[in-house]
Amino acid sequence: DVKVTQSSRYLVKRTGEKVFLECVQDMDHENMFWYRQDPGLGLRLIYFSYDVKMKEKGDIPEGYSVSREKKERFSLILESASTNQTSMYLCASSSRTSGDNEQFFGPGTRLTVL
Amino acid sequence: GEDVEQSLFLSVREGDSSVINCTYTDSSSTYLYWYKQEPGAGLQLLTYIFSNMDMKQDQRLTVLLNKKDKHLSLRIADTQTGDSAIYFCAEMGPSGGYQKVTFGIGTKLQVIP
Numbered sequence: 001d002v003k004v005t006q007s008s009r010y011l012v013k014r015t016g017e018k019v020f021l022e023c024v025q026d027m028d029h030e031n032m033f034w035y036r037q038d039p040g041l042g043l044r045l046i047y048f049s050y051d052v053k054m055k056e057k058g059d060i061p062e063g064y065s066v067s068r069e070k071k072e073r074f075s076l077i078l079e080s081a082s083t084n085q086t087s088m089y090l091c092a093s094s095s096r097t098s099g100d101n102e103q104f105f106g107p108g109t110r111l112t113v114l
Numbered sequence: 115g116e117d118v119e120q121s122l123f124l125s126v127r128e129g130d131s132s133v134i135n136c137t138y139t140d141s142s143s144t145y146l147y148w149y150k151q152e153p154g155a156g157l158q159l160l161t162y163i164f165s166n167m168d169m170k171q172d173q174r175l176t177v178l179l180n181k182k183d184k185h186l187s188l189r190i191a192d193t194q195t196g197d198s199a200i201y202f203c204a205e206m207g208p209s210g211g212y213q214k215v216t217f218g219i220g221t222k223l224q225v226i227p
Binding site: 004035040041042043045090092100101102103105106107108 | 122145154157159162202206215
C-alpha cells in the first residue's frame with residue numbers, strides 16, 4: 001500500500017520558534033510538494049521539489065523554506081513561526097513518469113502557533 | 115494565472131444524485147481532476163479526465179467536461195452518507211518543465227440521511 005507519512009498530526013508551537021515538518025514517501029516518487037489548507041482558501045502550494053536537492057517556490061513561499069536531502073524525504077521549515085502560519089499542512093508526492101500525474105497526499109499536520 | 119472556482123457547500127438527501135460544479139481558466143489544461151478529502155485525512159484522487167474527453171463514467175461517478183466553457187462537473191449517483199466529504203476540483207497545465215496542479219477551494223458535500 002503506497003504511503004505518504006507526516007511526522008506529526010498535531011503540533012503546537014510558540015511565536016518565533018523554528019518548526020520542522022517532515023514528510024516521507026515510500027513510492028520512489030521524484031516530485032514532492034508542500035501545501036497549506038485554510039478554510040475558504042483551499043490548497044495553496046508553498047514549495048515543491050522535482051529531484052533531490054532541487055526546490056522551487058510555489059504560490060506562497062514567504063516565511064517558509066524546504067530541504068530535500070534524500071529522495072524519500074521533504075522537510076518544510078518555518079524559520080520563525082508566526083500566528084498567521086497556523087494552518088493545516090499537507091505533503092504530497094507524485095511520479096514524473098505516471099501518465100495521470102496523480103498526487104498522493106499525507107494525512108496532514110495541523111499546526112497551531114500561539 | 116490559473117484559477118479554479120467551485121462553490122463552498124452542497125447538501126443532498128441520501129439516495130439523490132449530487133452534482134458538484136467547477137470552472138477553470140487555463141485553456142491549456144491537460145488533465146482535470148476530482149479529489150476527495152474525508153474528515154481528518156489528506157486528499158485522495160477520485161477520478162480524472164483528459165482534456166480531449168467530454169465525459170468519463172466510473173461506477174456511480176460521472177465527470178462531464180465542457181472545454182468551450184471551461185466547466186467541469188462531478189455527478190455522484192445514489193449518494194450515500196459515506197460520500198460526505200470535501201471535493202476538490204483541480205487542473206493541470208504545462209508550466210515550463212513542471213506540470214503544475216491548481217486546486218479549487220473545495221466543495222463540502224453534506225449527505226442527509
